[in-house]
Structure formats: C-alpha cells, structure tokens
Amino acid sequence: MLGGILVMGGLGVFIGVGLALASKIFYVYVDPKIEAVDEALPGANCGGCGYPGCTANAVAIVEGKSAPSSCVAAPAETGEEIAAIMGVKLEAREPDIAKPGCTYGVQDADVKYIYNGIYDCRAAVLLNGGTKVCPIGCLGLGTCVRACLFDALSMGPDNLPVVDPNLCTGCGACERVCPKHIITLSSYTRRIQAEHTTDECTAPCQRACPAGIDIPAYIYEIAEGNYLEAVRVIKETNPFPAVCGRICVHPCEYECRRNLVDEPVAINPLKRFASDYERASGQRVQIPRAPETGKRVAVVGGGAEGLTAAYLLNRLGHDTTVYEASSQFGGILRIGLPENRLPRDVLDWEIDGILNAGVEAVTNHKLGQDFTIESLLKEGFSAIFVATGGWDTQLSERSRGEIPRPLPGVQLLIDFIMAQRAGNTPSTGKQLMILGGGNAAFEAAATAIKEGANNVHVVFRIPRDHASFSGEDIKKAEAQGIHFHFQSAVTRMIGEGDQLTHVEIARVSEDGKEEGERELVPVDALLTGAGRFPELIYVPHREEGEDEEADLKDPIQWETVFPYPSPFAKEDIGIFRPGEVTSDYKAVVEAIGSGRRAASSIQYFFSGEPLEAPANMIRTHTRVLSLDQLEPVSEAPREKMPELPQEDRILDPSAEIALGYSEEQAVQEAKRCLQCGLICYRQVGGPLH
DSSP: OHHHHHHHHHHHHHHHHHHHHHHHHSOOOOOHHHHHHHHHSOOOOOOTTSSSSHHHHHHHHHTTSSOTTOOSSSOHHHHHHHHHHHTOOOOOOOOOEEEEOOSSOGGGOSSOOOOTTOOOHHHHHHSTTGGGGOSSSOOOSOHHHHHOSSSOEEEOTTSOEEEOTTTOOOOOHHHHHOTTOOEEEEOHHHHHHOOOBTTSOOOHHHHHOTTOOOHHHHHHHHHTTOHHHHHHHHHTTOSOHHHHHHHOOOHHHHHOGGGGTSOOOOHHHHHHHHHHHHHHHTOOOOOOOOOOOOOEEEEEOOSHHHHHHHHHHHHTTOEEEEEOSSSSSOTHHHHSSOTTTSOHHHHHHHHHHHHHTTOEEEOSOOBTTTBOHHHHHHTTOSEEEEOOOSHHHHHHHHTTTOOOOOSTTEEEHHHHHHHHHTTOOOOOOSEEEEESOHHHHHHHHHHHHHTTOSEEEEEOSSOGGGOSSOHHHHHHHHHTTEEEETTEEEEEEEEETTEEEEEEEEEEOTTSOEEEEEEEEEOSEEEETTSSOOOEEEEEOOOTTOOTTSOOOSSOEEEEEOOOOOTTOSOOSSSSOTTSOSSOOSSHHHHHHHHHHHHHHHHHHHHTOOOOOOTTBOOTTOOOOOOSOOOSOOOOOOOOOOBOOHHHHHHOTTSOSBOOOOHHHHHHHHTTOOOOOSSOOBOTTSOBO
C-alpha cells in the first residue's frame, strides 16, 4: 500500500515537473493588445477583412498591416473601440474595390495551350510554358472568383473576372491569389496617384501621355455610348478635358499603333467630344471625393498646374485654397491663346468645375507681397504648393519693371546677372548658393565674393571634368572662397519666417543614384540657373520626435519637399532633375501632369510614405514589350474634324475654327481604337487577337 502511494506520488511529481518544464519550453506569449482587439472583433470569421479569421486580423491590426476599421461585419463603434485600444486616431478611409486589369480573355490569345486537369491560375503559371497562354494577360481559370467570400466576382463571357461593386468589400482576397496581378484593389485615390508600371497591360498612347490618362478606357466608353463615364475617366488625372481636347499637342497620337496601318486614332478630338457633351448636357461630372482628412493645403498659382493640383487635392479629401496674383485664373491659357483656338467660355467652364468641386479661390493676392509662406503656415495650412514658375507670370511682372521673388531666399540667376551688368548687383547676403548655370554661375560667384559674400557654394550635377571652365580657373575660384559641389543636387531647403537659412545637398553618382551622407549648408540666398522657379512644397519643419499637433514656433520654421520624379526624369534626386522641364512647359498637358504629381506627393507626405516614384514606373527610356506590325487589321479612315467655313471666319475672326465631332463621328472614330495592351490588340472588323 505504502509502495503504491510512493509510486503514485513520485509519478505525480514527475508529471508535475514535466508539465512545468513543458510550459516553460512551449509557452507562447500572446500580446495583450492582440487579445483585446480579438475580443473587440465580432468573431464572425467571415474573411471580409482579407485575413483567415478575426484572430488573424487582430494580429494584423496590432502589427499595423490592417486598419482598426477593417472588419466589414462590425459596426463603426467597433473600429473606434479598436482604435482606442491601439492608441491611434481613427480616420475615415475611402473604400477599395477590386479592379480587373486585362482586356482579352484566354480564348482570344494568339498562342493558347490547354492544360487538361488544371483549374487554378497559380498552378497553371508554374507549369513549363504555362505563361504562353498570355505573357501579361488573364489565365481565366477563375481562381479569384473562388477566393471571393462575398460573391462579388464572376467570370464574364470573355473569360475575364467581372466585379459587382455593390458586393465587393475590398478585402483583397482576389488580389492575393492572382499570380499575374491582373486583378488589384483600386479606388479613386489610388487612381489619382497611379503611375503606369511595367507590370501593367498598358497601351503605347497611355505611356506617352504626360498626364497619365487611361486613354483606352475613355475611348472604350465613347464607343459604348457612355460619354459622361468617359469624362469621369479623364478627370481622374486631368480636370481640363475640354481645354486639352482643343490645344493639346497629343504625343499619344504619335505612338498610336494604328500608325502601323493607316492613321492614328483621333485621341484628342475624342476627348473634346466627351467634354463638349458634358458641357452641352448641363451635367457636371466630378470624381467622388475621399473622406475629409482635416488637412488644409494652399496652392499658389492659378494656372493649369496649380488648378490641377488644387482639384485633385480636394478630391483626395483635403481642404484646398488656390491663390492667384491676377484677377482671373487660367494663366497662359487665358492670356496667351487666341479665342478661335480656346474660347474663353470653354476655359471658364473648366475652371468653374474645379471651383465648384469645393476648391476655395483667392484672386488679386500675390506671394511675397500680399502674403508669404510664413503667413500661410500661421493660418494653419499643413502644406503649401508653389506653382508660379511659368513665363506668363514672369513676363507680366517684368513688363512692370518688377523682379519676381516669390520664394523665401530664392532668386533667378539671370536676374542677378542682368542686374550686375547694369551696375545694380542685388543683395544676396553673406552665404550664397548657386544651382546650375554653367559659365554664368561662375561669373555670378566671382561677383558675389567681390561684393562681400563670405561663402559662395556652386552646385552642378555634371562631373568636375565635364565643366566648361578649366581646372586652373576652378582652383583660383576656390582660393577666393568659392566652394564647388560637382555631381551634386539640392534636396531640401530649410528656413525660418521669411528667411532661407540652410540648403541640403546630396552627392549623385554617375548612374544617377544618391551616395554618401547629405550635407546641410548655411545659405541666405539660392540662385537657380534654370530660368524658372522650382515647384516646391513647403511644410512646417519639426524636429525628430516632435508631435505633429504641437504648436508651431514663432517665427515659424519650415522646410521644403519636392514632388517625386516624373516619367521624363533620368535621375530621381533633387530639383531640376535631368530630363524634366527646366525652363517652361511646352504643352498644357505637361503642366497638368506636374500638378497631378504634386497633389500625389502631398498625399504621400501626409500619409508618411516616401516621396518616390514606383520602382517599376514606365519612363521615357524604359523598354517594354511591344510590336511593330499588325495583321490582319483592315484600314479604316480617320474621321475628319469639321471646320468653320472660310467665309464665316472672315465675318467672325474670334469664332472657333475646329467645330468638334458629331456623336456619330465620335462613336465611329472610337471604334477604330484597337484597345491594345503591351503586345495584344483588337482586330478591327475581325476576331479578337
């Protein structure tokens, strides 16, 4: 009996010790926040958040991968409760929706392989040769449809997924299972910020458009008779369709694949037709506005660039005010084009549409005279975008004998040189920096030293051995106190009140990449040799770790950020990047594209995301899949633009010469579009290819 008790007792001790050790070895720590968030979630495990169950979503929320309001089965109060647990502020967010990105189903592929027994897209692409179904297109096996838990997806008759926007929750399940990224999450905010990338099925016309318009999409809508929908597609990136439809230099048409057969599709006249239809209908098409962010943004300059930025910033949910020095908006569009090319009522219609969307307008207010960067920051603006660099502004001010100086501490090198040669060297302070300018910069630097400057820094992107002046001249200048920074770029300006105090520069390698640490140089004035003022975004300068809600110091400290590079940029570092416009825009569509990128950059800044172009953005020098012949495509003549008879032009010289397409002409012309992608296209009058 005693032996049995001892055995049982010993066994109990052994088991207890074993369990204790096991608890130590196999113990799994559960974050109390995860437990609290999991408890707050409804436990529906519906997958609408995009994760396999509420516990998985709770982990994602705590790790910052999912939003506190991500549960689609819970009331709004749940999101607020979870935000309180996380110690964050719950902000309204524009809903995402699935968006298929392919034009032709697998049955239309030129080369098609049937793999019997394979019913999953992911499996098909793993097979040897599986991608031959279509290198960039949809496999059409419906994996995304089966992944959707809300019956929001179905396969259409063309073997492409169709989204029901009323059922889609934006959970992203379809996006995650698609092996070729054909179906992705999208929203108006995403499309405003989108740049064409190498993993998209883009057409040559899209890649050539400086504004980034989805050209095949709006032409498709015209062909289908959905004219107002076509306008909506255009306004996702360009709020001036009627203006562009009349005066755009249409680089897209030079790249149209119909050039390989007959004539390019009349892309620009079709844009004009859709916008004229909107105007004649009396309806005003506006893309939806994202939820209010509480941020206020000032845009300085009421030309095409500034108005584009203001409109898209408003659509992104920010309260936007645009300031214009003259009494009317429009810039060079208003003062530089004849009435018979751009009727003023058309321009006014476009501008009114931007203002009616909710953009606040302030006219007869000039930066540097009626208000300053500091005064706007004191008014509570979270960011200020300056778009005053156009020649229209400079010519107007110079005609009155004024030298434009809208930016704190920033002047044009040409003004300094002209004043110096006239015997009136302007004051630049004791610390001067000159950005670019070649021999003129060399001349200005020497003059500034003679006039009493303590230090002059000259910044060039070119290597030292590519300079147009000799090494001996450089040595003499350095001995006088002139500091040369070759293969360098200006990356930031910092100031206080209305004064520039520092300029940050970075070293740029021969392949255009940043190298080494950035240098912060004390600077009172910056002279730019580009002949125009740069587009800058001014924001309050805060020390690292300083609360964003903290009161601003007096005088206000500020810094600049630069819009991310355009597809034309050959380098990504600093301002006045090689490849981008450095004097003035040769076409309004370029200014519109710049305004869109400025709005997108401010959105990135507010979101805490880096101001960088997508790594796979298609640039002017990017090589993409394409083709050099179309077969078989029958010829179809381009619709001729009706024009005002010569006798009527004599009677009214201001009358518009180009009259625009009729509805019948527009539909017929839209049907000439091949709806092409990287390597595929629709055969006009024949089967899909």
